[in-house]
Amino acid sequence: MLPIEIANIEITMSLLLDINSVKGFLDSEEGAALYQHALIAAQNGSVLEVGSYCGKSTVYLGAACKQAGSVLFAVDHHRGSEEHQLGEEYHDATLYDAEFGKMDSFREFRNTLARAKLEDTVVPIVAPSALTARAWTTPLAMVFIDGGHSMQAALTDFNLWSHHVIRGGLLAIHDVFPNPADGGRPPYEIWRLAQESGLFEALPLVKSLGVLKKR
Ligand code: SAH
Numbered sequence: 001m002l003p004i005e006i007a008n009i010e011i012t013m014s015l016l017l018d019i020n021s022v023k024g025f026l027d028s029e030e031g032a033a034l035y036q037h038a039l040i041a042a043q044n045g046s047v048l049e050v051g052s053y054c055g056k057s058t059v060y061l062g063a064a065c066k067q068a069g070s071v072l073f074a075v076d077h078h079r080g081s082e083e084h085q086l087g088e089e090y091h092d093a094t095l096y097d098a099e100f101g102k103m104d105s106f107r108e109f110r111n112t113l114a115r116a117k118l119e120d121t122v123v124p125i126v127a128p129s130a131l132t133a134r135a136w137t138t139p140l141a142m143v144f145i146d147g148g149h150s151m152q153a154a155l156t157d158f159n160l161w162s163h164h165v166i167r168g169g170l171l172a173i174h175d176v177f178p179n180p181a182d183g184g185r186p187p188y189e190i191w192r193l194a195q196e197s198g199l200f201e202a203l204p205l206v207k208s209l210g211v212l213k214k215r
Pocket residue numbers: 023024025026050051052053054055056057058075076077078079080081105127128129130146147148153
C-alpha cells in the first residue's frame with residue numbers, strides 16, 4: 001500500500017502483488033502516475049492499453065480500473081517489439097518460444113493477471129493494435145500507448161486510438177524523451193503531434209510518461 005497525493009486528497013494505491021516481481025519497462029513513479037490518472041478517468045468509461053508485455057503497466061491501470069468498477073482492454077500480440085527479438089538488446093530468453101521461433105509474453109502476462117487478482121477486470125486482446133482498431137467502436141475514458149517504437153508504429157497507434165478518447169478523457173504515452181540523447185523519438189513525436197492537433201492539452205511529464213487531456 002503506497003499513499004499517493006493527488007491535489008489535496010490522499011488515495012491509497014493497492015496492488016495485490018509485489019510489482020517488482022513483474023518484468024517490464026515501467027518506472028514505479030510512472031506507474032503510480034498512471035494509476036492516479038486511471039482511477040479518475042475510469043469513472044467515465046473503459047480504459048485501453050497498447051503494449052502490455054508481461055503486465056507491469058496492466059497491473060497499475062488494472063488496479064485503478066478495478067477500484068473504479070471499470071474495464072481495462074490490454075492489447076498486445078505478445079510477439080515483442082523490435083528490441084525484444086532474438087539477438088536484440090532487450091531480448092529475454094525465458095520469453096522465447098523456441099518451438100515457434102517467436103517471442104511469447106502471453107503466458108507470463110496471464111500469470112501476472114492471476115497473481116494481481118485482475119482476471120475480473122482486464123480483457124486481454126492478443127492481436128496487433130491495428131487489427132484491433134479496425135473493429136473498435138467503444139468510447140474510451142483513457143488510452144495508454146506503449147507499443148512499437150518505430151515512427152510507423154507510434155503514428156499508427158496515435159492515429160488509430162486517439163480519436164476514441166472521450167472529451168475530458170486521457171491519452172497517455174510512454175517513452176517520451178524531449179532530449180534525443182535520452183532515447184528514441186517516435187513516442188515524443190506523437191506526444192507533440194497530439195498537442196499540435198489542438199485536440200489535447202499536455203500535463204507535466206512524469207519521467208518519460210506523457211499524459212494529455214482531450215479538450
Ligand atoms: N507496458 C509494458 C511494456 C510494453 S513493451 C510494461 O509496462 O512493461 C511493448 C509491447 O508492445 C511488447 O510486448 C510488444 O509485443 C507490443 N507490441 C509492439 N507492437 C505491437 C503492435 N503493433 N500491436 C500490438 N502489440 C504490439
